[in-house]
Amino acid sequence: MTERFTGSFTQQEPIPEEGIEAALRVMQSGRLHRYNTAPGETAETVLLEQEFAAAVGAKYCLAVASGGYAIGTALRACGVKPGDKVLTNAFTLAPVPGAIAGVGAVPVYVGVTEGLVIDLDDLAGKLDQARVLLLSHMRGHLCDMEALMALCDAADVTVIEDCAHTMGAKWNGRPSGTFGRFGCFSTQTYKHINSGEGGLLIGDDPEDMARATMLSGSYMLYGSHAAGPAPETFATLRYETPNISGRMDNLRAAILRPQLRDLDTQAKRWNARYDVIEKGLRDVPGLTLVERPAAEAFVASSFQFLLLDWSAPAVAEVQSRCAARGVELKWFGGAEPVGFTSRYDSWRYAPSAEMPASDRVLAGIMDLRLPLTFSRDDCAQIARIIRAEVGAVWQAAA
Numbered sequence: 001m002t003e004r005f006t007g008s009f010t011q012q013e014p015i016p017e018e019g020i021e022a023a024l025r026v027m028q029s030g031r032l033h034r035y036n037t038a039p040g041e042t043a044e045t046v047l048l049e050q051e052f053a054a055a056v057g058a059k060y061c062l063a064v065a066s067g068g069y070a071i072g073t074a075l076r077a078c079g080v081k082p083g084d085k086v087l088t089n090a091f092t093l094a095p096v097p098g099a100i101a102g103v104g105a106v107p108v109y110v111g112v113t114e115g116l117v118i119d120l121d122d123l124a125g126k127l128d129q130a131r132v133l134l135l136s137h138m139r140g141h142l143c144d145m146e147a148l149m150a151l152c153d154a155a156d157v158t159v160i161e162d163c164a165h166t167m168g169a170k171w172n173g174r175p176s177g178t179f180g181r182f183g184c185f186s187t188q189t190y191k192h193i194n195s196g197e198g199g200l201l202i203g204d205d206p207e208d209m210a211r212a213t214m215l216s217g218s219y220m221l222y223g224s225h226a227a228g229p230a231p232e233t234f235a236t237l238r239y240e241t242p243n244i245s246g247r248m249d250n251l252r253a254a255i256l257r258p259q260l261r262d263l264d265t266q267a268k269r270w271n272a273r274y275d276v277i278e279k280g281l282r283d284v285p286g287l288t289l290v291e292r293p294a295a296e297a298f299v300a301s302s303f304q305f306l307l308l309d310w311s312a313p314a315v316a317e318v319q320s321r322c323a324a325r326g327v328e329l330k331w332f333g334g335a336e337p338v339g340f341t342s343r344y345d346s347w348r349y350a351p352s353a354e355m356p357a358s359d360r361v362l363a364g365i366m367d368l369r370l371p372l373t374f375s376r377d378d379c380a381q382i383a384r385i386i387r388a389e390v391g392a393v394w395q396a397a398a
């Protein structure tokens with residue numbers, strides 16, 4: 001009998017008991033709004049900001065409503081205006097070009113390599129088209145960050161990092177999100193810490209962060225942002241910066257703080273699961289693994305492999321055969337957007353030039369989530385099923 005996987009690719013772990021207790025205390029207090037504090041009390045939101053800034057070594061941190069909101073705020077705080085072009089990855093998730101469109105700007109897509117990172121040669125050729133690069137570390141893959149920063153610095157292009165999949169990750173020992181002018185994180189359920197929805201924005205420049213704080217809807221209460229810039233920084237900015245309301249609340253922050261403390265442990269658990277799948281998929285004819293550079297310390301909340309140069313029907317066949325055995329593979333190369341997955345050419349509000357080299361890679365990217373509710377035995381079984389089905393379709397085509 002062929003084995004079938006019965007776990008759920010979308011089942012998260014529960015919120016830690018400590019987070020549930022902290023959430024109950026916030027609810028019992030009734031003070032869910034970050035600016036509603038009792039005398040002498042520091043809001044959970046402020047504590048989260050301080051702890052996150054300390055964890056990544058950023059000067060400032062601002063908690064907001066979502067990762068997409070953090071990105072939009074960073075773009076605005078960098079002065080991106082309607083009609084401006086913004087460079088970004090062709091391989092990313094829809095909220096990234098969406099955030100660019102949200103400020104009235106126009107995405108210019110940069111290609112993806114077989115290593116699933118931004119193509120630095122393609123980037124070099126496009127740096128004269130925009131002042132800002134919104135760099136998405138899609139699915140947790142970090143490019144050579146020193147090389148990227150050198151290119152962008154030389155061209156005077158500002159880098160904003162989308163770290164939705166790299167919370168806790170590092171490049172050459174330096175936390176993801178601290179290379180660019182802003183780092184944007186998500187605390188949405190499928191990311192590395194879970195408050196349903198939520199976002200965190202980090203940066204080192206006081207004026208940038210003062211602008212972001214005003215934008216997020218601080219009113220004139222910015223003085224309570226202990227992880228924000230000094231009140232003097234707001235002297236003029238507070239008159240000039242619109243309130244585009246998108247704060248985080250104390251309930252979410254209370255849930256997140258214990259998860260942030262556990263992040264390193266969780267990262268090890270994710271990576272242990274990744275290792276099992278990677279080993280299980282070694283030396284499968286036709287299947288390309290994504291080799292991770294030694295400089296990259298990643299947090300593997302998902303797994304990707306490539307079926308490079310396979311025909312679309314053959315990839316679809318692998319996908320449906322795996323699905324029949326309980327293994328959900330997402331295919332970034334599918335002609336139509338499905339679920340959370342879409343391609344740069346499905347975002348028709350932002351037309352793109354043809355990118356054949358990237359199309360070849362995108363057409364072969366298979367992606368699976370690795371929730372921590374999977375055991376290592378589950379991962380071994382998932383790898384066996386993928387191995388068998390890729391092998392079967394490959395042999396039939398030979």
Ligand SMILES: *Cc1c(COP(=O)(O)O)cnc(C)c1O
Nearest residue numbers: 066067068093095162164186188
């Ligand atoms: C989830 C995600 C975002 C947006 O985060 P939200 O908190 O859902 O708004 C941005 N970029 C990438 C790559 C993501 O996966």
